[in-house]
Amino acid sequence: MNAKEQYIAFMTILRKEIRRYTRIWTQTLLPSAITMSLYFVIFGSLVGSRIGEMGGFTYMQFVVPGLIMMAIVTNSYSNVVSSFFGSKFNNSIEELLVSPTPNYIILWGYIIGGVTRGLAVAVIVTVVALFFTHLSIYSFPVVIGIVTLTSVLFALAGFINAVFANSFDDISIVPTFVLTPLIYLGGVFYSLDLLPEFWRGVSQLNPLVYVVNAFRYGVLGVSDVSIEFAFGMIAAFTVVAYLYCMHLLNSGTRLRQ
């Protein structure tokens, strides 16, 4: 396929992905808006007012970046995992496999599809957040860079999950037992400074710590970890995940018999 044909194929996948999650928006876009509003009300307003300051900001201001990131992570992930597994499940993935579309276009189509959903939800959550607190952005380049990298990374992770999933149960196991705990322990709700030394060290192994803190740095200008290091880690995770996804596609793992 020449470059123009590849572009058309990419846009076709992307358009199909967007059509999918907007068609079922009550399952894809709405839940995050509702959950996050509840978080804002409970942790930000009710409980938050008793907690006082965290890292030099009101508790509400402190948790908002983490919650937005949480929405981005879960939505990019679950979009790709449900969509790609779904198309394996109903065999419509064969439409792509019999076509001359190269594997990297297939991958990027699904990944960017997930990224757009992550971003769409991020915008919704941000708008909701503005009802509760004032938000200003400390560094646009950091915010844009970290949001893009993170949503790509978790879309890739969702893709890997989809490749190996055999049932619809399998696509909720990782989000429930891995992703959610990592997010909760990733410093969304607390500053790592509050942790004892040992647990602060353990937390350094959690990729979500870098994601949440880098984003918080972009919004508030404070972070528990070095921002360069955070970027480096996320970028490294992303490259490894991308190469692994390409390997899965090229070898036809769980796609071809």
Place this chain on the structure above:
Amino acid sequence: MVPALAIENLSKTYGNDFTALKGISLKVEQGDFFALLGPNGAGKSTTIGIICSLVDKTGGQVQVHGVDIDLDFAGAKKFLGVVPQEFNFNVFEKTRDILLTQAGYYGIPRTIAEERADHFLKKLGLWDKRNTASRMLSGGMKRRLMIARALIHQPKLLILDEPTAGVDIEMRRSMWEFLQEINASGTTIILTTHYLEEAEALCRNIAIINHGEIVENTSMKSLIRRLHREVFILDCRDDLPRSCAVEGFVTRQIDSHTLEVEVEKGQDLNTVFKSLSEQGICVQSMRNRANRLEEMFVNLVEGAKG
């Protein structure tokens, strides 16, 4: 002219160690209308799966219009349109969107894709259903949608895996006509079927596959002729004369007392006996030699019913 499809010694062993294809070879010329006939589990879908990259082959070569799938799979795929045996679309997508999406996967610009999609929707009687989610189509409509989808990039070779399964007789006829039209306009067609009648109505050449092996590969005409030919073995009382023959029939002298006669459709045995009597030959008993091909078809038909 390179053949539309050339398969050389193709084999497939699935992950569970089951060998579905035992080294088959096949050649389909451009413009042909070709039938791949075989009972359930013969290996038809496996063969098609390999050609269109849904199944990894274990050994052998496949060339589509001279393009080796091992060397340039994307190039080979452009020549190829496939109608699979099982429905495989996203049931929530609308009919027309399914066609447009498939066109996009081949890099076809939107405006051209829309023209073609509308053309095929009309042509295949799906125009009224263009904005219907595919899950709400009837089985026959779904099959026609899969045909439209396979044609959207104007492939030179169209492969259909049991296209008329679950399609009523009237619809089947109009589908046949449509396929003949496509074939007449230059598209090579390969279809798999359980029905000899279907192959006979449509195809010029045929291969019969059973247990992962090609057991027959010939023109439809000669196959039908052989199918309708019966061979009788006549046991005679006396020694047969050396030059024993029956005019208009192919005969073979097996030994001094045994004569084999081939009887084509439309010929009758009376003529044979009359001629033999005139030659003073007395037939004591007669039996039918098993027709290997016919046996196979009895199995096929039973297989298709079961």
